[in-house]
Amino acid sequence: MEATGKAFKYGNNVDTDVIIPARYLNTSDPKELGKHCMEDIDTTFVERVQEGDMIIANKNFGCGSSREHAPLAIKASGVSCVIAKSFARIFYRNAINIGLPILECDEAVDGIEANDKIKVDFQRGIIFNETKNETYQAQPFPEFIQEIISSGGLVSYIQKQMK
Amino acid sequence: MGMTMTQKILAKHAGLEKVEAGQLIQVNLDLVLGNDITSPVAIKEFLKTGVKDVFDRSKIAIVPDHFTPNKDIQSAEQCKYVREFAYKHNIENYFEIGEMGIEHCLLPEKGLVVPGDVVIGADSHTCTYGALGAFSTGIGSTDMAAGMATGKGWFKVPGAIKFVLTGKPAKYVSGKDVILHIIGKIGVDGALYKSMEFAGDGLKHLSMDDRFSMANMAIEAGGKNGIFPVDEKTIEYVNNHSNKPYTVYTADDDAVYDEIYNINLSELRPTVAFPHLPDNTRTIDDVGDVKIDQVVIGSCTNGRLEDLRIAAELLKGKKVTKGVRVIVFPGTQKIYLDAMKEGLLEIFIEAGAIVSTPTCGPCLGGHMGILAKGERAIATTNRNFVGRMGHPESEVYLASPAVAAASAIAGKIKNPEEI
Numbered sequence: 390m391e392a393t394g395k396a397f398k399y400g401n402n403v404d405t406d407v408i409i410p411a412r413y414l415n416t417s418d419p420k421e422l423g424k425h426c427m428e429d430i431d432t433t434f435v436e437r438v439q440e441g442d443m444i445i446a447n448k449n450f451g452c453g454s455s456r457e458h459a460p461l462a463i464k465a466s467g468v469s470c471v472i473a474k475s476f477a478r479i480f481y482r483n484a485i486n487i488g489l490p491i492l493e494c495d496e497a498v499d500g501i502e503a504n505d506k507i508k509v510d511f512q513r514g515i516i517f518n519e520t521k522n523e524t525y526q527a528q529p530f531p532e533f534i535q536e537i538i539s540s541g542g543l544v545s546y547i548q549k550q551m552k
Numbered sequence: 553m554g555m556t557m558t559q560k561i562l563a564k565h566a567g568l569e570k571v572e573a574g575q576l577i578q579v580n581l582d583l584v585l586g587n588d589i590t591s592p593v594a595i596k597e598f599l600k601t602g603v604k605d606v607f608d609r610s611k612i613a614i615v616p617d618h619f620t621p622n623k624d625i626q627s628a629e630q631c632k633y634v635r636e637f638a639y640k641h642n643i644e645n646y647f648e649i650g651e652m653g654i655e656h657c658l659l660p661e662k663g664l665v666v667p668g669d670v671v672i673g674a675d676s677h678t679c680t681y682g683a684l685g686a687f688s689t690g691i692g693s694t695d696m697a698a699g700m701a702t703g704k705g706w707f708k709v710p711g712a713i714k715f716v717l718t719g720k721p722a723k724y725v726s727g728k729d730v731i732l733h734i735i736g737k738i739g740v741d742g743a744l745y746k747s748m749e750f751a752g753d754g755l756k757h758l759s760m761d762d763r764f765s766m767a768n769m770a771i772e773a774g775g776k777n778g779i780f781p782v783d784e785k786t787i788e789y790v791n792n793h794s795n796k797p798y799t800v801y802t803a804d805d806d807a808v809y810d811e812i813y814n815i816n817l818s819e820l821r822p823t824v825a826f827p828h829l830p831d832n833t834r835t836i837d838d839v840g841d842v843k844i845d846q847v848v849i850g851s852c853t854n855g856r857l858e859d860l861r862i863a864a865e866l867l868k869g870k871k872v873t874k875g876v877r878v879i880v881f882p883g884t885q886k887i888y889l890d891a892m893k894e895g896l897l898e899i900f901i902e903a904g905a906i907v908s909t910p911t912c913g914p915c916l917g918g919h920m921g922i923l924a925k926g927e928r929a930i931a932t933t934n935r936n937f938v939g940r941m942g943h944p945e946s947e948v949y950l951a952s953p954a955v956a957a958a959s960a961i962a963g964k965i966k967n968p969e970e971i
């Protein structure tokens with residue numbers, strides 16, 4: 390599994406309220422949620438983001454409430470991967486459970502700047518910065534997590550296994 | 553490099569010799585838990601998987617406890633949905649009114665959790681069972697669904713913080729005071745992602761009920777779990793409650809801890825968490841003059857028999873201050889009955905308190921004791937977030953049953969030593 394896209398960069402403690410404000414939680418339709426992704430931290434995000442783009446953030450990404458709507462909104466906006474120094478525990482679980490790839494990598498977060506073109510090889514945990522010609526190594530996901538993500542989430546993964 | 557107790561339990565359940573902090577693993581589950589709020593969502597997800605039946609009907613526990621006895625039509629519908637699922641799949645451990653209790657008081661009492669188990673629950677206070685030397689943690693509804701379908705869960709192996717407890721606590725210093733002290737010290741995110749591993753010879757002075765209330769609040773420090781070594785007290789408890797085989801795990805001598813705290817229990821004081829975070833703690837000597845409208849004694853943190861005993865000891869022959877509403881809610885039917893046989897309920901009622909059926913009730917601002925604007929409660933529960941017990945402008949102070957009972961008599965937050 391691979392992904393390619395440009396980087397959107399944010400700081401520490403990006404919380405679930407700015408990822409998807411509570412006023413939009415009256416739906417769990419990913420498409421609707423995707424339309425408001427990151428609205429309260431970056432009003433132009435939704436206009437600029439393209440299929441495959443990545444969010445690069447510092448520490449504790451996804452802190453706050455346990456709403457699964459947050460990773461759903463990010464995934465539906467077209468983002469292919471979130472790279473951060475660390476994630477809040479529940480966001481981490483939720484992201485994998487709904488099939489949004491996330492990686493923890495200090496070097497990548499320090500090295501990547503906004504709009505850099507990034508390529509990620511999930512199998513090997515390699516993050517390549519095409520703009521700067523730099524390579525960063527993240528811990529690759531074990532096979533079962535890769536399968537959960539590539540199936541589109543935990544529920545689809547189980548569906549597949551049961552077939 | 554050795555492993556912590558938590559890491560050893562996880563390694564074993566993953567079929568691995570060794571695990572390290574940060575590693576992602578898939579483990580076999582011994583028990584999957586849900587309540588009336590989280591199970592409906594999990595059941596819907598379960599149905600989406602297309603799996604016909606649950607992985608093991610004896611390893612799932614469903615306890616409608618939050619809004620029961622049903623407080624309104626919506627909660628009645630939710631419980632009905634859960635009940636029908638439980639009956640259809642012959643879930644052995646489905647407990648409702650008459651035999652229910654607050655989930656985290658009930659499961660250990662029913663012997664459903666034993667040392668060495670791995671338990672997940674769609675409720676954040678599932679960490680309570682760490683008191684028994686089990687690994688248990690709160691997860692989301694999707695995880696519960698997957699757990700019910702496959703009997704497996706995935707985890708990131710946590711690093712650990714070790715708390716070495718020494719000394720003997722004073723009479724009115726309980727497990728609740730110890731954990732409030734710890735949370736006050738490390739903060740509400742002090743143990744984020746990590747396991748809180750308790751150790752030291754001070755543990756022998758902490759009863760099982762003390763340990764349940766400490767492990768219960770690991771999540772209030774952000775911890776993934778809190779865990780106690782298994783000693784004679786644990787074994788005695790398990791023998792009295794369960795026939796399930798168990799395994800005792802001990803941390804390696806060279807286990808790695810990110811931090812180690814040494815705490816002398818003899819130096820601790822009764823401790824109160826002021827609004828609106830559990831880490832906003834002060835010792836009883838520094839609380840000042842805080843008048844209260846309501847006292848809540850119970851919950852999965854402090855609704856066990858010992859908690860009721862100490863509250864009754866203080867309330868015996870006394871009256872609660874006129875105008876202060878005192879609500880006692882025992883954790884389970886058995887605790888309720890035992891308290892009745894011991895004459896504790898009579899003491900509460902004669903003192904002017906009410907005794908409620910087991911329910912989460914006021915703890916989460918559900919029902920049976922909601923606060924109005926500007927009102928203040930002292931509670932033996934575990935969370936004092938804004939609006940937790942009612943109106944967003946009400947206040948909750950967290951304390952031990954002894955402090956809560958003393959406060960009921962005084963009408964303001966009071967040191968039990970002065971009663």
Ligand code: SF4
Binds near residue numbers: 655656675677911912
């Ligand atoms: S008693 Fe309170 S904290 Fe415990 S399970 Fe019920 S609502 Fe949650």
